[in-house]
Amino acid sequence: MGLQMFVTFNPWNLLLLFTALECSEASSDLKESATSTAQHVPNAWFAAAGSEPDERISVFELDYDYVQIPYEVTLWILLASLAKIGFHIYHRLPGLMPESCLLILVGVLVGGIIFGTDHKSPPVMNSSIYFLYLLPPIVLESGYFMPTRPFFENFGSILWWAGLGALVNAFGIGLCLYLVCQIKAFGLGDINLLQNLLFGSLISAVDPMAVLAVFQEARVNEQLYMMIFGEALLNDGISVVLYNILIAFTKMHKFEDIEAVDILAGCARFVIVGVGGVLFGIAFGFISAFITRFTQNVSAIEPLIVFMFSYLSYLAAETLYLSGILAITACAVTMKKYVEENVSQKSYTTIKYFMKMLSSVSETLIFIFMGVSTVGKNHEWNWAFICFTLVFCQIWRAVSVFALFYVSNKFRTFPFSIKDQCIIFYSGVRGAGSFSLAFLLPLSLFPRKKLFVTATLVVIYFTTFIQGITIGPLVRYLDVKKTNKKESINEELHIRLMDHLKAGIEDVCGHWGHYQVRDKFKKFDHRYLRKILIRKNLPKSSIVSLYKKLEMKQAIEMVETGILSSTAFSVPHLAQRIQRTKRLSPEDVESMRDILTRNMYQVRQRTLSYNKYSLKPQTSEKQAKEILIRRQNTLRESMRKGHSLPWGKPAGAKNIRYLSFPYSNPPSAGRDARAAESTDDDSGDPGGPSIKFSTHSRVSSLQKRPQTQEVIPMRRLHRGGKTFNFGYQRNASLEEDVGAGRRAVLRPKPLFYTVDEEYESGRESEEESSAVGSRWTADHGHSREHHKSHSSLLRRK
């Protein structure tokens, strides 16, 4: 099966390889000719002046040196991208092994080529480039897409585990290796304690992002997922802080001079660096959220603000020797909630995709470097050191997992089972972080740097490949508790009720529980923060819009099953109809869920679907388009027939209220949609949207269309109170506007009441209503009819 994959992308890659080879050969050959061509050019000019008669103007010249660095970097990135494409084409593969495996292989490949052609690789990785340019995007992306709700629910455990775990690992491994080094037989006597500790700190930097994709495939339970995620998030920051502190120690005159004072100072510094970084990040997050409040008219710079402020937080923190990583993470987390509501829909999409792109590029480059370093002459192999490193890494991780979780389980309501802990232990995959730190060790302080690099590489390869590939089967074998992602409105409803109930009971008991704290924060947030930071603090009543979407989806489902006929309600279709309307599709459910979650105390993340390597794919627009067209045709026909509403309701009278909203800002619409979409990435916020729109729903994009169509009339109305008929004309223009993201939800203006006639055209809705086998009471029928009607209203646009 692996072969199959390779076959698919080999053709492209071969091409790329040839190009690369060509270039590298060309460059080595042309080093001299490059200089000579450089001379030729001025000569050519002079020849015109007639100074050197025997030179010719060269018709074809090659100047490779000029473009070497960007050219090769681009090639590498392209190669990695092609590999990724191939990787995902073969569906089973992402579930089998983490994507980082693939990237490493590509890196090795490139490294092999470079080594083979004896080409000097461009010096793209040094300390400043890594820390200033390559690292921030990666961290920003993980912070931004973090599902906040489960993170904060498990915050205590995560902090305890990530923080202490990193420390325990670092010191444990370092000390054990030091002891090993003392054994004369291994020839490692010159590595002192500090160096060992430093090595321990950098090797303990886990990169479990790699396994998260595998976890997702296996649908492990939320808690477990969150622990690993949280660890990934905090781990980088903590190990870099530790690394820097230890480097500072190493730079001090002599190891023996280090006193207890210094060690205490080191600890204090650790805490200050960490906390200070976070505070910085939060401050910058608020500032940028505040600024985005005013960017209505210059929405093109909104992504810029987001990125620049995050980056600024990183740099500012680094200036003060605080942890830039933690700063940028905190900034992303803080900023996200408010920025998402303020920026326009397109900016939001831009931010998301650009962030992914940047982090993807960074990661690729780092892995390429890793590959390049692997295939090279700068290695030092020492069996003892390397084997013991591997062994100690595993042992200490096991120790830290079991010990720390044993303690934290006492405080947790839902303790982690032994199985969970085994999984957590096994997911200790090292990645690019460790490699970078090892690579950047200053040679002057670490004469044995090559050994460290080799050992790091071995650990990375071992853990990534062996652990990465086998963790999937392991999860399945251990039958780890799965998420019970039952998608139903009822579930959502009940769980919301229970959350409130619990909070209430806790109040009665006088018990300061989880829910209280979160509740207090939410109140504070609503009362102060949102007013300051969010553009025209829009109340989040997207329920109706979401529900409309829901209705629309349902009707569309009916359309698709061919139920929609141009004339009367015919019996053969009845059965189908009943079937169709029985189940609310997952999207509907999610809409409703979102509605509920937005307005409740707490929002518990139900669906974790964050995948570092991919954003959800677009829905099929073609289908949606077709449906829309069909729908409109039917509607037009039905309008001609002039059906009256069942149940003798006055056309449009009551339905108006259903549609009317207190405001109708197009940006707000976009925001709302985005709010809904944000949960794609599982950003459960307190009071924030947590809906996950299943991207497989072709309906989503369809909804986007009709919704966007509404926007335009709205805008017009907003500006000049034109009529509603724009809705019709908008059709054509909007069909080009496909694929602008899974935007849903907009708020129609109250003005829609003008379209009374549409209610009459809601034949499908009538049919649907009667088709629905279960009749509640006449009352219920009414309300359902409402929904159907107004959903048809929307759809027709």
Add this chain to the structure above:
Amino acid sequence: MGAAHSASAEVRELEGKTGFSSDQIEQLHRRFKQLSGDQPTIRKENFNNVPDLELNPIRSKIVRAFFDNRNLRKGPSGLADEINFEDFLTIMSYFRPIDPTLGEEQVELYRKEKLRFLFHMYDSDSDGRITLEEYRNVVEELLSGNPHIEKDSARSIADGAMMEAASVCVGQMEPDQVYEGITFEDFLKIWQGIDIETKMHIRFLNMETMALCH
């Protein structure tokens, strides 16, 4: 609680009945006294003293649940006027974490008890069914925290939920079949996949911080 022999016998009795430990009972008793103003019973008005409860959208349902005869196991319907400490504990015991070491049937029993509590919250007229009106009522209350949501929306959601429940419980329905309401069995069916054990419980263990009533 005093150290008198009779008091501890009471405690032990309560321990047996409700399953709380003596520490928890003590703490809850203190809280009970706070709420009741040192009276032996609590009335509905006493719950007004809990400041944070005001902001809870389903406040009325929660308070009502305390006095519901069905929860107090005193009768099939109706509301008690006042509850004593034992009743208070009975209600609280619905929120105890289920001890995972108990046997399957016990766990199932507890689960059912908790679900029944929830069911009673929905079914306000005690007719054993959650009708659409009651459902709507619940949803409206839940969403009442947000002033911009209209009644219609809440109703639609309730309708949708009811429809879904119908499909889960009854499956295919004839065109003129009417779905009366959700019975307790149906309710159990809906809850089948969801583990209420992890959701409906409060940690009575660490109650150090006690909010004060005025």
